[in-house]
Amino acid sequence: SQQGEEDPQALSIQEGENATMNCSYKTSINNLQWYRQNSGRGLVHLILIRSNEREKHSGRLRVTLDTSKKSSSLLITASRAADTASYFCATDDTDKLIFGTGTRLQVFP
Amino acid sequence: DGGITQSPKYLFRKEGQNVTLSCEQNLNHDAMYWYRQDPGQGLRLIYYSQIVNDFQKGDIAEGYSVSREKKESFPLTVTSAQKNPTAFYLCASSMRLEAFFGQGTRLTVV
Numbered sequence: 001s002q003q004g005e006e007d008p009q010a011l012s013i014q015e016g017e018n019a020t021m022n023c024s025y026k027t028s029i030n031n032l033q034w035y036r037q038n039s040g041r042g043l044v045h046l047i048l049i050r051s052n053e054r055e056k057h058s059g060r061l062r063v064t065l066d067t068s069k070k071s072s073s074l075l076i077t078a079s080r081a082a083d084t085a086s087y088f089c090a091t092d093d094t095d096k097l098i099f100g101t102g103t104r105l106q107v108f109p
Numbered sequence: 110d111g112g113i114t115q116s117p118k119y120l121f122r123k124e125g126q127n128v129t130l131s132c133e134q135n136l137n138h139d140a141m142y143w144y145r146q147d148p149g150q151g152l153r154l155i156y157y158s159q160i161v162n163d164f165q166k167g168d169i170a171e172g173y174s175v176s177r178e179k180k181e182s183f184p185l186t187v188t189s190a191q192k193n194p195t196a197f198y199l200c201a202s203s204m205r206l207e208a209f210f211g212q213g214t215r216l217t218v219v
Binding site for chain 1: 142
């Protein structure tokens with residue numbers, strides 16, 4: 001029961017452009033998190049947004065949450081080549097974390 | 110340094126063999142998780158544990174087994190019953206919300 005589905009599956013942009021990726025989920029949540037994964041490595045936590053929040057910022061990251069549509073978006077502004085990675089949303093399902101399918105972001109110099 | 114350590118980084122298994130992947134954390138986290146990741150795919154939950162001596166099956170537990178005898182350790186055994194074990198395995202721990210991941214073990218059946 002994969003909770004989240006990200007789109008697009010893959011995204012290629014130039015440095016300096018903004019990257020937006022979306023996550024849809026199926027059931028009600030207490031919070032939603034975004035993680036980053038460099039190729040062949042573990043995931044790293046980026047940001048958490050609670051169900052009663054609509055928007056949250058952290059540096060160049062902006063996350064929105066629309067619980068009525070069961071969706072979230074992650075915006076990376078002024079992207080850099082070092083932002084190249086896969087990005088996953090994760091939702092809490094009772095006592096476990098369920099991850100989405102991920103968006104592979106490629107940022108070209 | 111606090112963190113979560115998986116070993117080995119690469120593991121090769123002959124068909125029909127059981128292998129055990131190690132996961133150790135010194136973050137004093139209660140919850141620990143095992144995920145499987147196939148190429149270009151998301152993470153699928155194999156097993157998870159919220160406290161010592163207790164664990165629950167995730168979405169794809171068949172062919173796997175775990176134990177949680179100590180808070181710091183959550184080893185995963187890939188048994189011969191797992192028909193397609195070649196994958197990247199990720200262990201994670203969490204206290205309440207944010208999960209911390211190890212660097213993964215890449216298992217290949219030869």
